Amino acid sequence: MTVDVKKAAKLLKENDNIIILSHQNPDGDTLGSGFALFYALKKMGKKVRHECENEVPKKFLFLSDGIKNDSFSDGFTVTVDVADIKLLGDGLKEKYEGKIDLAIDHHISHREFSPLLLLEDRAAACEIVFSVIKELGVPIDKRIADCLYVGIATDTGCFRYTNTTAHTHLCASELIELGADNGEINRLMFETKTRTYAKLEKLALSSLEMYFDDKCALMCVTAEMFRLSGSDETECDGISALPRQIEGVLVGVTVREKAENEYKISVRTNEPIDACEICAKLGGGGHARASGCTVNGTLDEVKRIILKTVKESL
C-alpha cells in the first residue's frame, strides 16, 4: 500500500523503537536520509538504530559522528533509498526480509518489498525524508540539514544532472537557511580526490574505448587497477560519470570487476537514450539517465554483451 508523507510521519510518531536501513555500498543519499531521520527521531525521544551492510565510507563519516545505536530487539523498520530488497545486501536481507514495515524511496523502478511504501519521483530520497521530518514537527538543526544537503547534492551531481527539479533547489535553499554548510560539503564531495582515487581514474581512463561512431564510450575498472591504485569500490561513484562527459557521447558505460567473472555495469546516457531500458534487459534497473546491472562472464564476454545491448538502443 502506498502512503503519503503525512501517513508516514504518523506511523513514525506512533512507534517508539525504530530501525532505519540503508542500502549496501552506501552513497550520500541513503546515508544522508538515514542519518537525518535518525537524528530527528532521537530528538523525539525514541530508541533508534541505523544499520547498513557496509561501513560508512570515509567521506561521509562527518555525518555519522552522532549516530549511537540504541539496543532493542524488534522495532518499526524503515528502509531509505532502497529500490529493491536485494540492495540491502545479503546480511541485512536475511535479517530483515518480511520484517520491513515502510520503504521510503525515490526510484520509480522500486520493486515493492514492504507492506507500506512512500514513493515520490524526486532526485534524492533526502527530498522526501526532508518532507517527512518537517511533518514530524522536529526542529531541523545544522546536523540534520547537512545530512539532507549531502544526499541531495550527491544524487544530483551538485544540481547538474537532469533529475534536478525546482523542488530540489527549493529544498537546497531551505537547507542552507537551516544551516547546511554547502560550501564545505561541496568541497569535500566534489573538489577533493583521494590519492588512491586519482590513481584509479588515471588507470581507468587509459582503458577508454569508443564505439558506434563515437556515440558510446566504454571504460573498464579491473581488480588489477584497484590493486595498483590502492583504491576500492567505495571510491567508484564518480568514475562512472567520466565516459558520458565526452562530446557527442550518448551512452557512457563503465564495467567494473566485482569478483571473478562478475562485473558491475554502470550506464549513463544523454537524451534520448534510456539507461534504465538498457540495464533492464540485463536484469538491472535505475533511472532514465543513470542505471546499473550485473553481468557474469569474462571481461571480453561482458563487454560484448553490454555493447550489443547498447547498440540496440542507439
Added chain:
Amino acid sequence: MTVDVKKAAKLLKENDNIIILSHQNPDGDTLGSGFALFYALKKMGKKVRHECENEVPKKFLFLSDGIKNDSFSDGFTVTVDVADIKLLGDGLKEKYEGKIDLAIDHHISHREFSPLLLLEDRAAACEIVFSVIKELGVPIDKRIADCLYVGIATDTGCFRYTNTTAHTHLCASELIELGADNGEINRLMFETKTRTYAKLEKLALSSLEMYFDDKCALMCVTAEMFRLSGSDETECDGISALPRQIEGVLVGVTVREKAENEYKISVRTNEPIDACEICAKLGGGGHARASGCTVNGTLDEVKRIILKTVKESL
C-alpha cells in the same frame, strides 16, 4: 548614488531607447544578464541594443539567437556585471565612458563609474537582473529563464562554490519553474568535454608527479601532448584545476609548454599557501588561490625552478 531594484526598474520603464553593455571576454553571467534584460525590454516595446567588446563565445550562442539590435543613437545606458569601467574593453570604454547611466553589479569590489548603481552582494549579476525583470512586470518566458539560469549556474560552478546562497537556489528553483532547461544547460556548460580535451587530459594526467610528502602535485602539458590530442591552449582552463584536487595537496602546479624553452606555469593552492606569493617570486601574479607566471628554460630546468620556489612556501 546607489539605487534599489524598484528604482532601477522605474528608470528602465521611463526610457524608450536602452543600451546594455557587457564586459569584455564575456562569461555566462554578463551575457545571461545582458540578454535577459534585452529580451525583457523588447517585450515592453522598447528599442534596445546589446554591446560587448568581443564576440559571443560558441557555447553561449544558443542564448543570443533572438538578439537583434535596434538602431538609434543615444539611449539610457546600463552595464551588467561590469565591476570596473576598464573591464568594458578599450573600444566600449572609449565609446561610452561618461555616458553610462546605471551599473547593475554583484561585485563588492565594484569601482563606481556611473551616476546610478544597483549593487547587491549576490553570487551572480543574474540574481539581481532577475529581480529587476520581475519588477518590470514582464512575463518571464523560457528564453529569459534560460539566460538567467546560465549566469547563475556558471558563476557558481553549478552551485558548488561558496558564493552560493539560499537566495541563489531560490532563483534557480523559480527559473526552472519558468521553463529554464537546467539539465541541458548544465550538460553543455559542465558535462561536456571535447574529444580533444578528453585526450589531452588523459595525456597530462599520465605526467602527474608528487613532491614534498605529497603536498605538491605537478603536471605537465607539452607541445607533444597538444599535437597528439589535437587540443590547444583555449581548452586549458579546466586542466590547471586537476593537480590541486588530489587529497592532501596544498600546491597544484601545471607546467604548460608555450614555445621552445618557454613555459607557462599555473599554481593553484589550498589554504594557507599563497599562490600569488609563489608566482610573484618568478615575475608573475594573480589571486591567493590561483596564480600564474612564465619561466624560460628546458622542461627539466623549469620544473626545478618552480619546485624550489614551491618548497620555500611549504
